Amino acid sequence: MKLRGLYAITDSQLLAGKFLAYVEAALDGGVTLLQYRDKSSDEARRLREAEKLHELCSRYKTQLIINDDAELAARLGVGVHLGQTDGPLTPARALLGSRAIIGSTCHSQIELAEQAAKEGASYVAFGRFFNSNTKPGAPAADVELLTQARARLHLPICVIGGITLENAEPLIAHGADLLAVVHGLFGADSTAEVTRRARAFNELLKTQ
Ligand SMILES: Cc1ncc(COP(=O)(O)OP(=O)(O)O)c(N)n1
Ligand SMILES: Cc1nc(C(=O)O)sc1CCOP(=O)(O)O
Numbered sequence: 001m002k003l004r005g006l007y008a009i010t011d012s013q014l015l016a017g018k019f020l021a022y023v024e025a026a027l028d029g030g031v032t033l034l035q036y037r038d039k040s041s042d043e044a045r046r047l048r049e050a051e052k053l054h055e056l057c058s059r060y061k062t063q064l065i066i067n068d069d070a071e072l073a074a075r076l077g078v079g080v081h082l083g084q085t086d087g088p089l090t091p092a093r094a095l096l097g098s099r100a101i102i103g104s105t106c107h108s109q110i111e112l113a114e115q116a117a118k119e120g121a122s123y124v125a126f127g128r129f130f131n132s133n134t135k136p137g138a139p140a141a142d143v144e145l146l147t148q149a150r151a152r153l154h155l156p157i158c159v160i161g162g163i164t165l166e167n168a169e170p171l172i173a174h175g176a177d178l179l180a181v182v183h184g185l186f187g188a189d190s191t192a193e194v195t196r197r198a199r200a201f202n203e204l205l206k207t208q
């Protein structure tokens with residue numbers, strides 16, 4: 001299956017008090033991948049929340065990805081997203097098996113993406129493309145990078161960082177397959193608005 005669509009990423013602060021309601025609203029609007037991203041060290045809460053998301057994702061036939069933590073991903077039998085300092089891809093692939101979705105952060109460097117491809121990544125992520133409230137310090141990337149990445153890589157390309165309904169179009173036009181979004185999806189006043197945004201992201205992806 002070709003990975004293409006909206007990639008929703010949770011944020012524990014932004015979603016405090018409305019975590020499952022907002023995630024379900026996004027799933028209702030259509031989500032290809034859902035990433036559980038919690039940077040705390042509260043392992044019990046992380047396991048509990050990841051289990052709830054797993055159940056919700058199964059109901060909506062959405063694939064769950066765990067950020068940073070291949071062990072937790074293995075425990076649930078789901079995918080993982082690893083950054084450059086989150087451990088190597090090869091052992092993660094061995095742990096999770098050949099069918100698991102494994103993503104790799106490549107910032108703005110195609111060489112990192114080529115290496116990730118060799119080590120068994122399922123998709124590569126470039127960013128940040130715009131200012132991000134969620135991760136303001138992430139290194140910047142330019143949209144032109146996507147043209148080169150498209151020509152040199154044979155993996156789905158994920159884009160991240162400050163993506164909204166207003167600025168996503170050029171990223172798709174330059175070859176992005178997966179739009180990874182936190183605030184532009186979940187920074188909404190109601191569940192209905194989250195669902196509307198998810199649908200609208202999917203429409204953008206369909207028309208290109
Ligand atoms: C889809 C996607 N792309 C990039 C990242 C960033 O990963 P990383 O650089 O490891 O930073 P943290 O998210 O762990 O702070 C991501 N999580 N997801
Ligand atoms: C988790 C993360 N990683 C990034 C990178 O560039 O690697 S940007 C980012 C935050 C994405 O959140 P938002 O959609 O709210 O900007």
Ligand SMILES: [Mg+2]
Pocket residue numbers: 067068081082083086
């Ligand atoms: Mg990480």
